[in-house]
Amino acid sequence: MPKEIDRTDVRRLMREGVRVVEVLPRDEFEADHLPGAISLPLRNLETEAKEKLDPLRPVLVYCWDTA
Amino acid sequence: MYDYVGGKLDWLAAGLPTEGTNATRARAGDVARRDVPTCRLEEPIRAARERATAAGWDACVVVNDERVVLGLLRTDELRKGDEERVERVMRPGPSTFRPHVSIDDINKFMLTHDLPNCPITTSDGRLVGLIRREDVGAR
Numbered sequence: 257m258p259k260e261i262d263r264t265d266v267r268r269l270m271r272e273g274v275r276v277v278e279v280l281p282r283d284e285f286e287a288d289h290l291p292g293a294i295s296l297p298l299r300n301l302e303t304e305a306k307e308k309l310d311p312l313r314p315v316l317v318y319c320w321d322t323a
Numbered sequence: 324m325y326d327y328v329g330g331k332l333d334w335l336a337a338g339l340p341t342e343g344t345n346a347t348r349a350r351a352g353d354v355a356r357r358d359v360p361t362c363r364l365e366e367p368i369r370a371a372r373e374r375a376t377a378a379g380w381d382a383c384v385v386v387n388d389e390r391v392v393l394g395l396l397r398t399d400e401l402r403k404g405d406e407e408r409v410e411r412v413m414r415p416g417p418s419t420f421r422p423h424v425s426i427d428d429i430n431k432f433m434l435t436h437d438l439p440n441c442p443i444t445t446s447d448g449r450l451v452g453l454i455r456r457e458d459v460g461a462r
Contacts, residue, residue, distance in 0.1 A: 258324040258325060258326035259324070259325050259326065260325075260326050260328045261325045261326065261327055261328070262327075262328070262329060263327075263329055263333055263334065263337060263339075265325070265327075266325075266327050266334075269325060274325065278331070280331070285343070286343055286344055287343050287344050287345045288331065288335065288341045288342075288343040288344075288345045288346065289331070289341060289342055289343050290331070290334055290341065290342075291340060291341065291342055292342075293342075314324070314325065315324050315325070316324075316325040316326075316327055317324065317325070317326055317327070318326070318327035318329075318330045318331060318334075319330050319331070320330050320331050320332055321329065321330040321331070321332040321333065
């Protein structure tokens with residue numbers, strides 16, 4: 257299960273080099289995303305995750321809000 | 324794996340930097356005047372008025388110790404009786420915007436509601452600054 261974190265944790269993990277992943281649709285990513293994030297829309301997750309993610313690097317995912 | 328439960332909305336609402344096509348668009352946090360004077364609930368109006376006048380303002384934001392916005396004093400409230408306490412005359416719970424909202428949206432809102440100014444706050448209600456009509460082009 258993913259560990260739930262807040263904004264303070266996000267900033268710390270970014271400094272530590274976590275891979276930040278936005279799972280919203282691509283157009284929303286292109287409008288605004290967290291610094292250094294990559295786009296991995298939920299609908300493409302299974303096909304693109306292996307290609308884009310390093311299994312040895314910690315991953316942080318986010319969407320629009322808590323919903 | 325980590326899950327940022329607040330998501331992009333929480334990040335934007337905190338006024339933190341982003342990348343993307345909207346990143347350079349003017350937002351509330353960019354134009355909010357951070358030098359707006361503040362006062363506390365228990366202060367007399369006279370103290371708030373003197374502070375605002377000395378700073379060249381016609382408004383004063385009422386905050387608590389954590390700078391959470393509790394109310395707003397505009398021109399009319401600042402003219403009230405000298406010894407009246409701020410909490411008795413302030414406008415409680417004023418309309419606020421988050422720093423990521425576009426100035427176009429704020430412009431429309433201020434025109435529709437005929438507001439001379441509007442506080443900008445973080446998602447947890449802390450004061451970022453105050454926007455005046457002229458800051459967003461509202462006439």
